[in-house]
Amino acid sequence: GQNIDQPTEMTATEGAIVQINCTYQTSGFNGLFWYQQHAGEAPTFLSYNVLDGLEEKGRFSSFLSRSKGYSYLLLKELQMKDSASYLCAGTYNNNDMRFGAGTRLTVKP
Amino acid sequence: DVKVTQSSRYLVKRTGEKVFLECVQDMDHENMFWYRQDPGLGLRLIYFSYDVKMKEKGDIPEGYSVSREKKERFSLILESASTNQTSMYLCASSLSGQHLYGYTFGSGTRLTVV
Numbered sequence: 428g429q430n431i432d433q434p435t436e437m438t439a440t441e442g443a444i445v446q447i448n449c450t451y452q453t454s455g456f457n458g459l460f461w462y463q464q465h466a467g468e469a470p471t472f473l474s475y476n477v478l479d480g481l482e483e484k485g486r487f488s489s490f491l492s493r494s495k496g497y498s499y500l501l502l503k504e505l506q507m508k509d510s511a512s513y514l515c516a517g518t519y520n521n522n523d524m525r526f527g528a529g530t531r532l533t534v535k536p
Numbered sequence: 537d538v539k540v541t542q543s544s545r546y547l548v549k550r551t552g553e554k555v556f557l558e559c560v561q562d563m564d565h566e567n568m569f570w571y572r573q574d575p576g577l578g579l580r581l582i583y584f585s586y587d588v589k590m591k592e593k594g595d596i597p598e599g600y601s602v603s604r605e606k607k608e609r610f611s612l613i614l615e616s617a618s619t620n621q622t623s624m625y626l627c628a629s630s631l632s633g634q635h636l637y638g639y640t641f642g643s644g645t646r647l648t649v650v
Binding site: 431435460462467468469470471472475514516523524525526527528529 | 540569571576577578579580581584626638639640641642643644
């Protein structure tokens with residue numbers, strides 16, 4: 428399968444910056460998604476990277492390095508409402524999307 | 537807004553029962569997917585469909601089947617529910633060949649098999 432690896436849990440302070448890393452298998456890789464999932468809710472789309480580099484969208488940015496099989500999600504000016512799980516997902520071959528186990532982020536005051 | 541609706545938010549079934557999980561999307565998406573989500577394992581693909589009456593096995597199809605008689609509806613069937621099928625089930629849909637916005641997920645069905 429296409430292994431998608433990300434840390435299980437992270438903790439950060441309100442107002443700070445946090446970087447959530449994700450590594451993935453490069454064979455057959457198309458693009459990389461990040462989703463946010465609050466407890467008990469459906470995942471919601473955050474970003475999509477297909478080219479190398481940084482995509483910025485407000486407080487959230489996502490980076491991709493295709494040659495290294497590496498991505499990160501950067502969250503700036505953290506707010507309490509950012510406490511959630513962040514899912515890294517890669518699309519492969521025939522549009523299959525493979526998910527990592529998710530990183531549970533806790534934002535503390 | 538695209539909507540993916542799952543018929544039940546919470547479901548409790550007995551071992552051996554046949555269980556139907558329904559998913560309906562209202563944006564004419566070609567692709568529909570069923571995942572289960574378990575702590576520490578993330579989302580795992582059970583079945584998917586790229587067209588009406590078409591279905592493909594995902595990573596963990598054993599114990600499940602699906603039905604797609606109409607474009608908007610994708611049903612997941614547990615032929616004989618077992619306790620190891622207790623999980624959160626998520627349905628998703630997407631446009632064919634359109635990756636820009638990824639998948640749209642339903643709110644999930646938390647199934648408990650007792």
